Amino acid sequence: LEFTPGLLEWLETESLQPGISGTVTASSPDGTLTVQIGDRHVGVGSFAAVPPMRYTVRAGQEASFSRAMRAAGHQVEQRPLTADIGRWPEVARHLGTRSQLLRLVQLRTVDGAPWSLTTTYLAHRRFPGLEDAWRSDASLYDWLEATHRVRMLRRSRRFSAVPARSLDTEHLDVPVGTPILLTEGPNVDHDGTPVSYVEHRFRGDLVRYEVDLP
Numbered sequence: 603l604e605f606t607p608g609l610l611e612w613l614e615t616e617s618l619q620p621g622i623s624g625t626v627t628a629s630s631p632d633g634t635l636t637v638q639i640g641d642r643h644v645g646v647g648s649f650a651a652v653p654p655m656r657y658t659v660r661a662g663q664e665a666s667f668s669r670a671m672r673a674a675g676h677q678v679e680q681r682p683l684t685a686d687i688g689r690w691p692e693v694a695r696h697l698g699t700r701s702q703l704l705r706l707v708q709l710r711t712v713d714g715a716p717w718s719l720t721t722t723y724l725a726h727r728r729f730p731g732l733e734d735a736w737r738s739d740a741s742l743y744d745w746l747e748a749t750h751r752v753r754m755l756r757r758s759r760r761f762s763a764v765p766a767r768s769l770d771t772e773h774l775d776v777p778v779g780t781p782i783l784l785t786e787g788p789n790v791d792h793d794g795t796p797v798s799y800v801e802h803r804f805r806g807d808l809v810r811y812e813v814d815l816p
Contacts, residue, residue, distance in 0.1 A: 668710065668741055676712050680741065683707045683719075683773070685733045693723045696788045697796045702726045706736055709773045716774045717808060721801040746797070754789040754797050761785050761811070764803075774805050781806045 668678045684707045694703060704726040710718045722742060724732065735745055746752040766780040776782070786801040 669743065671712055677714070679711045681709045681711075682736055683709055685736060687726055687733075690723060693799045696799045697723065697725055699725045704729070704733060706733075706742070712808075715808060717805060719770060719773055719803045721803075723799040724797065752791050752797055754791065757788045757790045757794075757796075759785050759787040759813075761813075763806075770803060774803070776805060776807075783809060783811070785811070 668680060671678045684705075686705050687702050688705065690703055690705070694700060697703070703723045706722045706724075708720050708722075709716065710720060729746070729750065732745070735749075736742060743754060746754065762784045763781050764784045766774070766776050766778055766782050768778065770776060770780075770782055771778050774782075783804040783806045784801065785804070787799070788796050789798045789800060791797050
């Protein structure tokens with residue numbers, strides 16, 4: 603698990619500007635690290651933040667965020683946005699390939715609220731036909747399991763705070779520059795073979811990650 607240096611200091615600077623209410627907290631009870639970004643509102647007075655939803659990340663955990671949320675009783679929808687094929691050398695290095703990659707971008711909503719933009723990279727040769735199947739609302743995790751008998755597990759995750767870009771503004775309903783929680787890292791199968799590399803861009807006011815530390 604890797605945390606960007608200065609993450610909390612950056613969040614405090616960006617989230618607690620004059621005229622903006624917000625909270626940034628960090629604690630580690632019982633070996634669990636929690637980072638929470640409060641709601642941000644421009645104006646005067648006090649504002650009630652939407653309670654963030656907690657999500658726990660564990661080593662070796664199945665990599666289906668949607669499955670976990672549905673199991674907790676939440677309504678999860680996924681909307682494909684773009685699919686393209688190209689070369690991204692740094693990502694390819696994580697996947698142990700030099701071939702072209704398939705890049706998929708999707709919007710995820712939880713209980714009707716925009717939650718995250720997810721970019722997934724996979725070796726194009728390994729999963730032929732995926733781009734056509736993925737254009738439906740089918741779960742990528744379920745499709746890989748049903749079609750290729752591949753169950754993805756998280757190998758590692760890196761957490762960073764980044765400013766919202768125009769695509770975030772368009773789909774996540776946040777102003778440009780709003781702190782976004784970026785999590786990224788490779789997924790592997792049960793044999794440890796790299797399957798995909800994912801980047802999740804979460805709304806910081808709606809998501810709270812809890813990470814079990816070894």
